[in-house]
Amino acid sequence: MMIFKVMGAVLFLGMTLLGGTASAQTANTSSIELSLPGSQERLLIGGGLPFGLYFPLAGTLCRLVETAEEPALCAAATLADSDAAIAALEDGTLPFALVQSDWLYHAVRGSSRYQETGPADGLRAVAAFYTEAFTVFTKATGPISKISDLAGKRVSVGADTSYRGILANVALSTAGLERDDLAEASAEPVVSAIERLCDGQTDAVVVMAVHPAEYLTAAGRRCGITPLSFSDSEVADLLGDLPGYASVVIPARTYPGQAVPVKTVGLRPVLVTTVDADDAVVGALTTAIARGLSRLNEAHPAFSTIRIEDLTSASLFAPMHPAAASALGVAAQ
Missing domain, CATH: 3.40.190.10 (Periplasmic binding protein-like II)
Structure with a gap:
């Protein structure tokens, strides 16, 4: 036995x-x-x-x-x-x-x-x-279409020592940015941050999630949020800075209004x-x-x-x- x-x-x-x-x-x-x-x-x-x-x-x-x-x-x-x-x-x-x-x-x-x-x-x-993917959500109709567009914007990045906060710093660095380049770097919980994004009180939200996530799908239907895609070179930079992560593609139409696949990394x-x-x-x-x-x-x-x-x-x-x-x-x- x-x-x-x-x-x-x-x-x-x-x-x-x-x-x-x-x-x-x-x-x-x-x-x-x-x-x-x-x-x-x-x-x-x-x-x-x-x-x-x-x-x-x-x-x-x-x-x-x-x-x-x-x-x-x-x-x-x-x-x-x-x-x-x-x-x-x-x-x-x-x-x-x-x-x-x-x-x-x-x-x-x-x-x-x-x-x-x-x-x-x-x-x-x-x-x-599965992959818990690092993702940045913003309004589909807004002015942000790539990570470098976050300069001068209000971004929910999470606490400094959280995965959200650490990954936000790495992602900003791939675009030549720092937190000081943001108009605001807030640390509220991610669900509250997505609600603020829908209400126009913030411009982008850093998320760690397994996709599709129900709360993100609901927000996509309600106010048209969508995930940003990293370029191939940005993904390579992220993987170089984040040992133990893997590249992942969030398929098109995973979320309402998401017309194209989204490239990113995750755990x-x-x-x-x-x-x-x-x-x-x-x-x-x-x-x-x-x-x-x-x-x-x-x-x-x-x-x-x-x-x-x-x-x-x-x-x-x-x-x-x-x-x-x-x-x-x-x-x-």
């Missing part, structure tokens, strides 16, 4: 093979042991917190595993953040976990926040998924394991994901645009596990 120990986690067991509704079990001690009956191979996938997207993604991956041609029991475990996921993978607490692409990129290279701890040489990527959740993971288990999990891609698309609006090329983009952030690379038809690094 296989037993996984999960430190301080909340486990949600998949529905299909356990029968009935998924149930939650909260750890009351410093650790709990998950022991499932039967002789089938069992998987445990670390996600984020239940109110985010990583946890439902982990749960959906479990459902794909449980309904595969050779099904296995699967459970999703909550984790505080990507740093906790990386720690759980390295100490063997979890065999699989979802990690944000920039954190993963720096962890395997021992850079940024991982300079002191050094490279996490044992981490291996399995598959990547992706990456399913990660370790170099010691069993090839058969990694291969079976990856195959279940690839074959179940249409069901993954249907599971949540945020997952609706995931394509096979998104899965294989995991190799941008960390070395691919050979079994995952084989299942996805790409070369291992």
Whole structure:
């Protein structure tokens, strides 16, 4: 019998093979042991917190595993953040976990926040998924059609230390601008900022979102906001300044009145394991994901645009596990 120990986690067991509704079990001690009956191979996938997207993604991956041609029991475990996921993978607490692409990129290279701890040489990527895209929204009929047009305008950029704020600074620099070149740089929450954009109280809003986002679609219908596209050279500059990000194209007509595709960059959740993971288990999990891609698309609006090329983009952030690379038809690094 296989037993996984999960430190301080909340486990949600998949529905299909356990029968009935998924149930939650909260750890009351410093650790709990998950022991499932039967002789089938069992998987445990670390996600984020239940109110985010990583946890439902982990749960959906479990459902794909449980309904595969050779099904296995699967459970999703909550984790505080990507740093906790990386720690759980390295100490063997979890065999699989979802990690944000920039954190993963720096962890395997021992850079940024991982300079002191050094490279996490044992981490291996399995598959990547949707993109949380850096996007600048403005009025479709307004005077702003490119990033350099933000000079002298009122822009909601978010708090200085937020992803919105950091990315706004990087984007402005690609156009030769600084925050001082804006007429106003405000830090209200993004939903409030979009309302102010509709009401003409600000000129542009920096957004980090998985597209399409319902609140942005509603604003597009209400007042004709639209995302700005970066040029190819600007995307290249952004990628050079933002390790662990990926290029992304928001298709035309994603939002009302958006006539052309929008080029930008963003972050992706990456399913990660370790170099010691069993090839058969990694291969079976990856195959279940690839074959179940249409069901993954249907599971949540945020997952609706995931394509096979998104899965294989995991190799941008960390070395691919050979079994995952084989299942996805790409070369291992």
